[in-house]
Amino acid sequence: MQRGKGMKFVGDSRVPDKESRNKIPKDYSEYPGRTEAFWPNFLLKEWLVGAVFLIGFLCLVAAAPSPLEQQADPNNSSYIPLPDWYFLFLYELLKYEYAAAEYVVIGTVIIPGLGFGALLLAPFLDVGPDRKPSKRPIATGLMILGVAATIWLTYKSAAHVNWDERADYSVEAVPDVEIDEEHPGYEVFANNCLSCHGDSLQGNPGLGPSLVGIPYNEDQIKDIAQNGIGEMPSDQFDGTDEELNQLAEFIVSTNEQAAGEGEDSEEDSH
Template identity: 80%
Template sequence: MQRGKGMKFVEDSRVLDKESRNKIPKDYSEYPGRTEAFWPNFLLKEWLVGAVFLIGFLCLVAAHPSPLEQQADPNNASYIPLPDWYFLFLYELLKYEFAAGDYVVIGTVVIPGLAFGALLIAPFLDRGPERRPSKRPIATGLMLLGVIATIWLTYESVEAVNWEDRANYSVEAVPDVEIDEEDPGYEVYQNNCMSCHGGQLEGNPASGGPSLVGIPHGKEALKDIAVNGVGEMPANMFEGTDEELDQLAEFIISVNEQANGEGEEGESEEESE
């Protein structure tokens, strides 16, 4: 009988073979569609792509920071806040009939919940190994639906905004003046004019109140406008005494002098007017 014939040799599991000692990644060339090891080859490429994108995005943010608007003014009830661009699609969704008003829960909870829930369960609904979009209809359909809806709603929201008017709310549009809140005329202005002309006299495009910085009117002209109105401003908007009316006019003039860099010369000119 030949030695070893009919016998089965069992390897001792306590002894490592040469292949397990070297721990060399398998050659995936024999498997179609799998030409490299997931670790570290594939993950290394993913990390490199992600790092390049992140660095590029950080450079873009540093070069072009997000534009800021003026400080919130609780006296301006006509101001409509606008969310950042990545939330504009949800902002536009709330304008539709069945996503706002009595149905606001649908627009704020139900629809976003279904959308994000579909994204979460998409990997479990389609477990196919195929990478071609045509071979994965569920995942591809959910992706296309989400992308198209987001782009369309964002576009509709951007088109509906009057960007020229909103530019007046930017930080750059704030007059370069310091408001003296201790001035007696400031309290009169706050009670009578701030809701239409803003906390910094910068104006309010939403309510139609123009900026009061840079106006050419003198003291008497300002008093007349406050009482009798002008243009779209109706009469009898001012509620106060004659002394408060004088304080209001002097306060507006002092702010304009500060904005124009004028001093006593500007004050004497206004008195002559």
């Protein structure tokens, strides 16, 4: 058979063409692996694999959507921002001594730059024609190292997160009540209780519990505001007796509204 007869393009850019300087494509049949036309055979397979992955990813997102957290509240000093899962490995990297504080440039620029740069240069560093991973030590080693480091750092970061406590930050945990900011007790609440119990009485993890659904009447609320309860110390309220009455009325009225909406939703479900 004459050399070059039945030639086809292949989807392998790693094979340099150093012999031919004309427009006739080279016969790649001497290289390992099955040759096939780049268009449409090889490219169609790439598109099909990408489409299957994309559809599967969309189904996963639809079945288990990412939980949303509440809007940032500058009055909540206990809130610790947490990046999305695909950035957790970088978040964990910044916890190490030589990747944070005065060395933060190392953790944010140098180490990620070296990692991603190595992966980008892998095809140029390892130009062998063989497709077996064992015959491509540089590319395979860099990929395994990158994947292993990402998985390990993500695991270490997720292991230190109290997911039950973070569930309190979810938008689903926000009480479904309408806060009456025109109520005279709201201003008293904002001046005395908002930093610990949130602007919607939803509570702040580590500071104060939710005030929606509490089983206390006005007299009990006034006593708690002055004398404390549980981990809440006494003398937290700073105001007049009239303002104390307004505060108790505001909290009770908000709870009555929440209780009424809860009963309505149960009746609707029936």
